[in-house]
Amino acid sequence: MLEKALRGSKKYWTWLLALAVLIAIGFFFYLRQLYFGLGITGMSRDVTWGFYIAQFTFLVGVAASAVMLVLPYYLHDYKTFGKITVIGEFLAVSSVLMCMLFIIVDLGQPMRLLNVIFYPTPNSMLFWDMIVLNGYLFLNILIGWNVLDAERNGVAPEKWIKPLIYISIPWAISIHTVTAFLYCGLPGRGFWLTAILAPRFLASAFAAGPAFLILLAFIIRKFTNFDAGTKAIQTLAKIVAYATLANLFFFLCEVFVAAYSQIPEHTAHLEYLFFGLHGHGALVPWMWTSIALVVAAIILLIIPQARQNETTLGFACVFVFVGIWIDKGLGMISGGFIPNPLHEITEYVPTVPEVLITIGVYAVGFLVLTVLYKVVTGVKEELAG
Amino acid sequence: MENSRRRFLKNAGFSILGVGAGSMLIGLSAHTSKAVSPDAGQRPQFSMGDKAMEAERWGMVVDTRKLNDSICRKMQEACHSIHNVPEPVGESAQRDQIIKWIWPTEFQHAFPSQEVEFLAEDAAHRPVVVLCNHCDNPPCVRACPTRATFKRERDGIVMMDFHRCIGCRFCMAACPFGARSFNFRDPRPDIEDENPDFPTRMRGVVEKCNFCAERLAVGKKPACVEASDGALTFGDLNDPDSDVRKLLAEKYAIRRKPNLGTFPSVFYIV
Numbered sequence: 001m002l003e004k005a006l007r008g009s010k011k012y013w014t015w016l017l018a019l020a021v022l023i024a025i026g027f028f029f030y031l032r033q034l035y036f037g038l039g040i041t042g043m044s045r046d047v048t049w050g051f052y053i054a055q056f057t058f059l060v061g062v063a064a065s066a067v068m069l070v071l072p073y074y075l076h077d078y079k080t081f082g083k084i085t086v087i088g089e090f091l092a093v094s095s096v097l098m099c100m101l102f103i104i105v106d107l108g109q110p111m112r113l114l115n116v117i118f119y120p121t122p123n124s125m126l127f128w129d130m131i132v133l134n135g136y137l138f139l140n141i142l143i144g145w146n147v148l149d150a151e152r153n154g155v156a157p158e159k160w161i162k163p164l165i166y167i168s169i170p171w172a173i174s175i176h177t178v179t180a181f182l183y184c185g186l187p188g189r190g191f192w193l194t195a196i197l198a199p200r201f202l203a204s205a206f207a208a209g210p211a212f213l214i215l216l217a218f219i220i221r222k223f224t225n226f227d228a229g230t231k232a233i234q235t236l237a238k239i240v241a242y243a244t245l246a247n248l249f250f251f252l253c254e255v256f257v258a259a260y261s262q263i264p265e266h267t268a269h270l271e272y273l274f275f276g277l278h279g280h281g282a283l284v285p286w287m288w289t290s291i292a293l294v295v296a297a298i299i300l301l302i303i304p305q306a307r308q309n310e311t312t313l314g315f316a317c318v319f320v321f322v323g324i325w326i327d328k329g330l331g332m333i334s335g336g337f338i339p340n341p342l343h344e345i346t347e348y349v350p351t352v353p354e355v356l357i358t359i360g361v362y363a364v365g366f367l368v369l370t371v372l373y374k375v376v377t378g379v380k381e382e383l384a385g
Numbered sequence: 386m387e388n389s390r391r392r393f394l395k396n397a398g399f400s401i402l403g404v405g406a407g408s409m410l411i412g413l414s415a416h417t418s419k420a421v422s423p424d425a426g427q428r429p430q431f432s433m434g435d436k437a438m439e440a441e442r443w444g445m446v447v448d449t450r451k452l453n454d455s456i457c458r459k460m461q462e463a464c465h466s467i468h469n470v471p472e473p474v475g476e477s478a479q480r481d482q483i484i485k486w487i488w489p490t491e492f493q494h495a496f497p498s499q500e501v502e503f504l505a506e507d508a509a510h511r512p513v514v515v516l517c518n519h520c521d522n523p524p525c526v527r528a529c530p531t532r533a534t535f536k537r538e539r540d541g542i543v544m545m546d547f548h549r550c551i552g553c554r555f556c557m558a559a560c561p562f563g564a565r566s567f568n569f570r571d572p573r574p575d576i577e578d579e580n581p582d583f584p585t586r587m588r589g590v591v592e593k594c595n596f597c598a599e600r601l602a603v604g605k606k607p608a609c610v611e612a613s614d615g616a617l618t619f620g621d622l623n624d625p626d627s628d629v630r631k632l633l634a635e636k637y638a639i640r641r642k643p644n645l646g647t648f649p650s651v652f653y654i655v
């Protein structure tokens with residue numbers, strides 16, 4: 001099937017070339033980081049995880065959100081999603097790939113990565129994260145590819161695929177749960193030390209992921225003959241609406257606990273993010289933008305006319321995606337480190353090389369996504385034709 | 386009682402997970418001199434001379450009443466110079482990418498949740514020296530995915546294996562005391578007088594105070610204790626006749642963030 005990716009329009013090749021250029025730039029700066037050390041990033045002794053780990057966290061959510069297509073289709077036999085389930089699975093593949101790359105670019109000694117396998121340490125959450133991420137990648141490649149191949153040949157997918165599909169459903173939940181456990185089990189980091197972190201991660205994932213899928217469906221429809229279908233898109237829109245509301249609700253629960261208990265370890269981080277602390281407030285405008293975007297999106301999503309109109313729906317999806325990206329990709333990680341355990345403030349701003357490396361990793365993800373989607377749309381067009 | 390109950394819980398937790406972590410740590414008996422690549426199956430060890438000081442659980446008592454700026458500077462200099470801690474100037478120092486094993490801070494920063502509102506002026510601004518607490522229940526060890534950070538069962542010291550560390554900095558997020566530093570760049574050019582008896586580090590690994598394990602192995606007390614003019618006392622917390630236990634029996638001492646259950650082995654008389 002891969003040959004479908006080798007034939008394409010001029011636009012297709014220009015897009016791939018543009019991504020390749022971004023990858024090359026990112027790779028060049030990664031080599032510099034490798035040579036010099038993580039000193040070229042904005043991270044510090046106090047803020048030891050920054051942009052890379054934040055993108056990782058956000059993308060684990062995007063990857064997990066494939067389950068929002070898989071579950072209705074395979075468990076509830078919701079046929080409308082039949083056409084686009086593979087779109088979700090391949091989005092998961094490229095997202096997990098980016099997650100892994102973000103972990104690798106964040107390591108101080110990437111050459112020793114295999115030490116995690118040589119000295120397996122089950123009491124470290126990072127060990128489990130490695131297992132669930134690799135497993136999820138493997139499951140989605142296998143399932144997506146086989147189901148698509150069967151569809152192309154007009155036969156039912158192989159029997160052994162079914163149990164794997166069922167396994168992939170709780171597995172999707174597990175990747176984001178374990179990712180939340182990386183943070184929420186650490187003593188002395190009041191911002192993350194909350195049992196609701198994993199549910200909140202999942203809610204924001206099931207909002208941002210399907211929102212992105214809707215946007216992808218619009219883009220695919222524009223450039224190919226493959227249409228996901230209005231009904232599928234509208235169902236996804238409802239999922240986005242519920243998940244965005246759940247995410248906001250969980251967030252407000254957090255705010256209540258911190259604000260009413262007034263325990264400094266819990267209030268300090270929120271205060272820093274939303275109002276600034278002791279004169280430091282680099283993230284304040286970002287966080288309020290995030291809130292404004294999410295609230296605006298909710299309004300658009302719960303008014304039926306606005307949700308059914310594809311223009312306003314498109315805006316709502318962009319708002320959800322960007323709003324949650326700010327929350328998880330900017331605030332969630334550095335916010336947990338500011339103030340530090342000694343209640344001192346060191347702010348964090350990513351540097352230019354750090355941002356270019358990040359863009360490079362995203363470009364790798366989009367390249368893989370484009371190639372996989374080219375195959376999918378190629379097969380679907382062939383079947384339709 | 387409390388201790389054994391906790392140990393039981395910990396062991397139970399570990400066996401449920403099927404972790405042989407304890408046995409792995411106990412099995413570190415290879416006698417080698419200085420740090421050898423652990424990939425060869427060995428851990429950093431310092432050869433135990435005849436004069437080696439031994440204890441069941443090393444601990445420290447800091448008498449903050451005896452501290453002042455110049456003593457703190459002396460202690461930090463003593464520690465950093467023998468352990469090849471770089472002293473960079475310029476950009477990396479500004480951006481707080483520095484390395485420190487022991488440093489003075491104020492009471493409100495050393496004990497952020499144990500604030501004393503109307504502390505006497507001199508007590509509020511008197512320096513309090515902080516370092517790794519060598520916690521009896523260390524969260525940094527729990528978090529490390531490679532066991533590059535490990536607790537030496539023999540004497541409770543929380544140690545680092547610079548050759549195994551992958552630089553993920555999970556331990557830094559897990560430590561609630563900010564005791565750890567990361568080598569954001571090659572530290573070697575910033576070491577003024579290299580001590581050939583202690584390994585230098587490479588970029589991309591984490592480091593911290595090691596309770597002077599290499600000095601204990603040859604019967605010497607930690608460098609900061611020697612430089613402290615009597616402000617720091619070092620000894621075996623499990624020996625009722627040790628200097629530290631005698632001090633603790635006499636004076637009221639506190640620990641940093643006791644509510645987090647890490648059981649620090651560094652105590653403070655205030």
Ligand code: SF4
Nearest residue numbers: 517518519520525560
């Ligand atoms: S003070 Fe921090 S680094 Fe030292 S043992 Fe305790 S948790 Fe680990």
Ligand code: SF4
Nearest residue numbers: 529550551553554556
């Ligand atoms: S940075 Fe090194 S010591 Fe710290 S958790 Fe990672 S591997 Fe372990």
Ligand code: SF4
Nearest residue numbers: 464594596597607609
């Ligand atoms: S005990 Fe040794 S390593 Fe730790 S701070 Fe003191 S001198 Fe430094």
